Amino acid sequence: MSNNEHNDLVLESMHELRYFNQQLKNFSEQLSIELRSDKVDQNKTIDMKVQQADKVRNLATNIVNLSQLFTTRIDFIDVELNPNAVEQLPIQNVNIYGKFDKAKKMLLALSRKKKVKVNIKSEVKDGRIIEAYSIIDILPYLLLDNAVKYSPEQNDVDITFVYYNDCVKIEILSEGPFVGADEIKKTY
Structure with a gap:
């Protein structure tokens, strides 16, 4: 891999990881709003309607899925930098x-x-x-x-x-x- 190809790979990868991070931030912020996380340490249960609970579950699932995409993208970078690394996956x-x-x-x-x-x-x-x-x-x-x-x-x-x-x-x-x-x- 030439120096230019290496630089392009790093730039493209950083762009994707920044995008994933922004999505993760958005999902986390939405989850915080739904859970009213600004009201921590009040020793109260979280009371929410069924629709809101489903939204919270979906946001939590999306956060986990996006986290898995981070790991996968990093593995993908390893393979792009070293094609033999695929054998280790x-x-x-x-x-x-x-x-x-x-x-x-x-x-x-x-x-x-x-x-x-x-x-x-x-x-x-x-x-x-x-x-x-x-x-x-x-x-x-x-x-x-x-x-x-x-x-x-x-x-x-x-x-x-x-x-x-x-x-x-x-x-x-x-x-x-x-x-x-x-x-x-x-x-x-």
Whole structure:
């Protein structure tokens, strides 16, 4: 890896980690508001309605999920810097449909703000279990985050799962801004 590629990797990674940190901060602030954490040490139980309790549970789940994304992104950086590091990562059973569904839930506030609807279409709701390196966790989040972030307001992001005997095809369709050839850093 050249010095420029290394610098680009560090800058891109820092950008993503800052973004994750901002999301984590937002979720934590929302959770503090819902729990009225400014009223600590009053020896009183927290009284809340069912809807508020569900919101608190969702925020707590999003904080845990985002924390897992931090770990996954750091592992991903290790692999980018040292491709042999992937051999040290655990292989796990992954419900890929579940990973996209989790990412959709984590991005619910952003999609509501942008008025973008995320639709997941699948023949099987629980999906197929695949074996994959743990760094796969970050992929659904980054793909959906970009799709929602760059979609014009009041548009849909459609994710379709097609199951074959030995693989799963995942298609993400969304409208976004034109990206010129000069803006594309890497081609695969």
